Amino acid sequence: MITMENIVRDGHPALRTVAEEVQLPASEEEIKQLSEMIEFVKNSQDPEIAKKYNLRPGVGLAAPQININKRMIAVHVESEDGTLYSYALFNPKIVSHSVQTCYLTSGEGCLSVDEPIPGYVPRYERVRVKGTTLEGENIDIRLKGYPAIVFQHEIDHLNGIMFYDHIDKENPLKQPENATPVGG
Known part of the structure; x- marks a missing residue:
């Protein structure tokens, strides 16, 4: 079972390394991971389990955050309309995205970053993601708004990019131009 102790913190080299593709079919160890x-991610959102194991609530986790240099992400998030996006993916890739951008009005957080970092993170409003599920099925999903933001955040981790890399250094709370605000 993964706990907060397994999550590497900001400054750890795993968070700045580009993760390697998973050779498919995935090994038993990779499927288990x-x-x-x-x-x-699901446990962190359950108040009783989170309290029992001292988990910080999260909506996504990328393998580099637990010091595994592989292209794997787990996302469990609800969209604004209540649709649940629950995916564990090998080799997720953004294959297309909108010109329009958006940002989380609350700013983004990260299980690997202990302190809040204020600032708006511009993201694509809509993305299309391809990946392979735990069962070995190739999927192609279209996401918009909050789920799109979460997937972009996790896929960034696979490329050694942290959310705060996108924040305007001169004016972190300057609203990104022509971007749609999204409540998180």
């Missing part, structure tokens, strides 16, 4: 990642 990714299964534990999605279980962690």
Whole structure:
């Protein structure tokens, strides 16, 4: 079981390394790791389990955050209309995105970053993501708004990019131009 102790913190070299593709079909060990990642994200959102194991609530987790240099992400998030996006993916890729951008009005946070970092993070409003599920099925999903932001955040981790890299250094709370605000 993954706990907060397994999560590497800002400054750890794993967070700045580009993760390697998972050779498919995934090994039993990789399937177990990714299964534990999605279980962690779901558990972190359950108030009783989170309290029992001292978990910080999260909506996503990328393998580099637990010091595994592989292209694996787990996301468990609801959209504004209540649709649940729960995915554990090998080799997720953004294959297309909108010109329009958006940003979380509350700013973004990260399980690997202990202190809040104020600032708006511009993201694509809509993305299309391809990846392979735990069962080995190739999927193609279209996301918009909050789920799109979460997927971009996690896929950034696979490329050694942290959310605060996108924040305007001169004026962190300057609203990104022509971007749609999204409540998180």
